[in-house]
Amino acid sequence: MALLEVDKVTKRFGGLVAVNDVSFSVNAGEILGIIGPNGAGKTTLFSVISGFAPPTQGDVRFDGHGIVGISPDRLVRRGLIRSFQIVQTFADMSTLDVVTTAALTRRPIREAIDYAAHVLGRVGMAGKEHLTPATLSLQDKKLLELAKCLATDPRCILLDEVMAGLTMAETEAPMAVVRELNRQGVTIVMVEHVMPVIMRLATRIVVINFGEKIAEATPEDIVKDQRVIDAYFGDELDA
Numbered sequence: 316m317a318l319l320e321v322d323k324v325t326k327r328f329g330g331l332v333a334v335n336d337v338s339f340s341v342n343a344g345e346i347l348g349i350i351g352p353n354g355a356g357k358t359t360l361f362s363v364i365s366g367f368a369p370p371t372q373g374d375v376r377f378d379g380h381g382i383v384g385i386s387p388d389r390l391v392r393r394g395l396i397r398s399f400q401i402v403q404t405f406a407d408m409s410t411l412d413v414v415t416t417a418a419l420t421r422r423p424i425r426e427a428i429d430y431a432a433h434v435l436g437r438v439g440m441a442g443k444e445h446l447t448p449a450t451l452s453l454q455d456k457k458l459l460e461l462a463k464c465l466a467t468d469p470r471c472i473l474l475d476e477v478m479a480g481l482t483m484a485e486t487e488a489p490m491a492v493v494r495e496l497n498r499q500g501v502t503i504v505m506v507e508h509v510m511p512v513i514m515r516l517a518t519r520i521v522v523i524n525f526g527e528k529i530a531e532a533t534p535e536d537i538v539k540d541q542r543v544i545d546a547y548f549g550d551e552l553d554a
């Protein structure tokens with residue numbers, strides 16, 4: 316059964332159509348990859364799904380219920396959460412504070428603190444509880460972004476380029492976390508530029524170009540699709 320359904324979603328910013336009539340669904344337990352060039356509308360799509368930006372047209376359903384107009388915090392309580400591509404942190408909070416705040420979604424404060432420490436350990440950040448996020452490496456900032464999502468006990472996570480900017484070696488830790496989460500039943504939708512990552516993790520891939528969905532297929536088939544090659548791999552192949 317589809318856990319998440321995106322139904323003919325359009326998002327305009329003034330005259331700019333950032334997302335144009337996009338539909339796809341995500342099955343419970345799946346890892347769906349979303350790829351597309353910069354500016355294609357991927358982050359905007361996540362903002363629409365997660366309640367940060369209402370669609371201009373179209374519908375989004377989570378677990379069979381329409382969720383357009385529901386605030387992000389209420390969606391988090393229902394089990395739908397996004398990560399942010401640009402990691403923003405509060406200067407005077409420790410990583411433990413940040414993750415504890417997320418854990419408060421479902422837990423009283425004392426439990427939330429313990430759970431946050433547990434989640435930081437799970438993403439490989441044990442020992443870094445008292446650092447301030449600003450001092451973390453990019454890899455740790457990305458892991459913290461994952462930990463924040465995890466601490467809310469999501470059913471479905473939208474991950475926006477959590478591996479971007481990392482070396483292949485550095486992607487191993489977040490990839491292992493994503494796999495482990497998925498094994499535990501969490502449905503994952505991930506926007507990712509790092510092709511080897513998406514190819515290894517995703518069960519299905521949706522390709523967005525200029526706001527429109529141009530393809531949807533398994534990783535094996537997507538790389539053979541001529542429109543995808545033209546839109547997405549063209550620059551790389553020319554280079």
Ligand SMILES: Nc1ncnc2c1ncn2[C@@H]1O[C@H](COP(=O)(O)OP(=O)(O)O)[C@@H](O)[C@H]1O
Nearest residue numbers: 328331333351352353354355356357358359360
């Ligand atoms: N809040 C906004 N206001 C105006 N234009 C926006 C806004 N957010 C994104 N856009 C524009 O929408 C398009 C898609 O952006 P985005 O969703 O960030 O693409 P991607 O994540 O695929 O790189 C871009 O042209 C971008 O400049």
Ligand SMILES: [Mg+2]
Nearest residue numbers: 357358359400
């Ligand atoms: Mg983006």
